[in-house]
Amino acid sequence: MKETLNRALALMTGNPQADRVVPPSGYTATLTSLTAATMAFLAVFALALSLATGRLADRWTDALAMTATVRISAPVDQMDVQTRRVIHVLETTPGVAFARALTSDETRALLEPWIGPDLPVDSLPIPQLIEVTEGEDGFDAEGLKLRLAAEAPGATLDDHLRWRQPLVAAAERIRALGLVSLVLIAGTMAAMITLATQASLAANGQVIRVLRLVGARDAFVARAFVRRFTLRALLGALIGTALGMIAVALMPRAAAEGGFLTGLGLAGMQWFWPLLIPPLAAFVAFWATRAAAFRTLRTVR
Amino acid sequence: MIEFQNVTLGYSGTDLLTDVSLTLAPGSFHFLTGPSGAGKTSLIKLCYGELAASAGKVEVFGQNLGGLARDDIALMRRRIGIVHQDCQFLDHLSVAENVALPLAATGQDQDADSLSELLAWVGLTGQAQSRPPSLSGGERQRAALARAVITSPDIILADEPTGNVDWDMSLRLLKLLTELNRMGKTILIATHDLTLIRAAKAQTAVRVLRIQGKQLNLAGADL
Numbered sequence: 461m462k463e464t465l466n467r468a469l470a471l472m473t474g475n476p477q478a479d480r481v482v483p484p485s486g487y488t489a490t491l492t493s494l495t496a497a498t499m500a501f502l503a504v505f506a507l508a509l510s511l512a513t514g515r516l517a518d519r520w521t522d523a524l525a526m527t528a529t530v531r532i533s534a535p536v537d538q539m540d541v542q543t544r545r546v547i548h549v550l551e552t553t554p555g556v557a558f559a560r561a562l563t564s565d566e567t568r569a570l571l572e573p574w575i576g577p578d579l580p581v582d583s584l585p586i587p588q589l590i591e592v593t594e595g596e597d598g599f600d601a602e603g604l605k606l607r608l609a610a611e612a613p614g615a616t617l618d619d620h621l622r623w624r625q626p627l628v629a630a631a632e633r634i635r636a637l638g639l640v641s642l643v644l645i646a647g648t649m650a651a652m653i654t655l656a657t658q659a660s661l662a663a664n665g666q667v668i669r670v671l672r673l674v675g676a677r678d679a680f681v682a683r684a685f686v687r688r689f690t691l692r693a694l695l696g697a698l699i700g701t702a703l704g705m706i707a708v709a710l711m712p713r714a715a716a717e718g719g720f721l722t723g724l725g726l727a728g729m730q731w732f733w734p735l736l737i738p739p740l741a742a743f744v745a746f747w748a749t750r751a752a753a754f755r756t757l758r759t760v761r
Numbered sequence: 762m763i764e765f766q767n768v769t770l771g772y773s774g775t776d777l778l779t780d781v782s783l784t785l786a787p788g789s790f791h792f793l794t795g796p797s798g799a800g801k802t803s804l805i806k807l808c809y810g811e812l813a814a815s816a817g818k819v820e821v822f823g824q825n826l827g828g829l830a831r832d833d834i835a836l837m838r839r840r841i842g843i844v845h846q847d848c849q850f851l852d853h854l855s856v857a858e859n860v861a862l863p864l865a866a867t868g869q870d871q872d873a874d875s876l877s878e879l880l881a882w883v884g885l886t887g888q889a890q891s892r893p894p895s896l897s898g899g900e901r902q903r904a905a906l907a908r909a910v911i912t913s914p915d916i917i918l919a920d921e922p923t924g925n926v927d928w929d930m931s932l933r934l935l936k937l938l939t940e941l942n943r944m945g946k947t948i949l950i951a952t953h954d955l956t957l958i959r960a961a962k963a964q965t966a967v968r969v970l971r972i973q974g975k976q977l978n979l980a981g982a983d984l
Binding site: 480676679 | 809810811812813831832834835836837838839843845849850851853854858862863865866867868908912
């Protein structure tokens with residue numbers, strides 16, 4: 461561990477003599493910075509997407525897991541009777557902690573995003589909704605459905621499972637795709653930096669031949685290239701990450717009306733996660749460059 | 762210092778050198794001659810491990826080059842100064858930095874006074890801060906010689922060091938190499954320039970090796 465830290469420190473501080481032997485400019489170094497910046501920018505979005513969908517899945521799970529809804533579709537003159545029966549059934553069902561009928565204002569608020577604000581709830585045959593909160597042990601949904609069918613034929617129990625599961629599964633899948641994207645981004649960056657390093661090594665064939673001729677070890681030659689490309693990748697990734705974080709921060713905040721889209725982005729401590737991208741990019745660049753450099757050096761005696 | 766034992770060097774199935782045996786004693790001065798394409802440059806490259814023998818054994822400083830790892834070859838080369846006809850430099854560095862490159866590449870400290878003295882010795886004080894592409898052929902050869910000797914190597918290998926320079930510059934380079942030999946360095950110069958060899962014989966004790974018909978022989982008094 462100590463040796464690794466010393467190596468990392470030596471890489472950062474550098475060896476001015478080794479740094480001087482590689483020509484200072486070149487499109488490959490610029491290409492590396494650009495690639496790292498682009499990949500870091502995309503990585504921030506992949507990370508934000510992954511974290512946000514994870515958060516969304518958790519929220520949906522938490523919000524819907526302990527609740528159910530009973531919907532009563534009955535003629536207007538029977539609605540109050542059936543509502544009282546359903547409430548009675550629910551109150552006497554083991555595992556139901558609380559049940560209450562939604563007021564017309566609450567029903568209007570629920571329908572407003574889809575139908576608009578001036579909904580005449582009272583004059584429309586809208587089902588009565590009853591919010592059910594489960595106790596810690598939960599209730600027997602199948603038994604409750606049978607009781608409701610017998611005592612209030614117009615009542616239907618919706619335990620949210622039918623649509624909660626696919627939503628949570630979709631959110632989990634998006635989170636996994638985000639993580640896969642991060643791995644692909646890292647792999648692509650490694651490939652691009654490897655190509656850039658190999659192009660740079662090929663362009664500096666004379667430098668390598670001369671250095672070998674005067675007795676330079678492979679590690680000395682490789683270090684000059686590795687340091688340059690690692691620092692270039694780190695710089696590019698820092699810029700890309702900063703721009704990505706700014707872009708995520710500037711994403712429009714969806715209001716309550718935004719429904720499912722609310723909360724896509726980063727929140728709280730999650731803002732620290734993108735800060736890992738630049739050192740990870742430098743790590744990927746270090747190993748990609750090192751491998752490419754030693755592979756090329758082995759072709760020169 | 763350098764010993765070849767029955768060395769054969771082949772390219773693509775064709776032997777360039779066959780059964781070559783050679784011993785360069787410490788402090789000796791040898792010329793290597795022969796027609797173009799005879800294998801002079803290849804023999805020089807065998808001496809510092811850029812080429813590997815197909816058969817036989819090459820020993821430098823008592824080490825069999827065939828068994829050396831890459832890092833060990835690098836360490837061995839630090840004791841050898843090499844001058845090529847094409848004199849490759851790092852064009853983005855100054856002449857002074859190029860001359861000091863063996864020190865930089867091996868982690869040794871540079872002494873500014875010593876570097877100045879060396880540049881003065883090869884007559885390049887005025888070109889110290891120039892870039893290599895701006896140097897003439899003779900200046901490049903002298904810069905390459907300065908780079909070859911800055912670490913005070915035990916052996917100096919020079920491949921056609923006077924190939925691109927006029928006669929006066931050839932004599933000047935020869936004088937520098939003769940001075941190095943008097944300092945105890947082992948010198949091997951590959952050249953097809955017989956006049957240069959005769960001029961060297963007039964200055965110091967040299968032996969001449971000739972490659973002919975893939976074989977290496979000691980040249981006679983005809984040179």
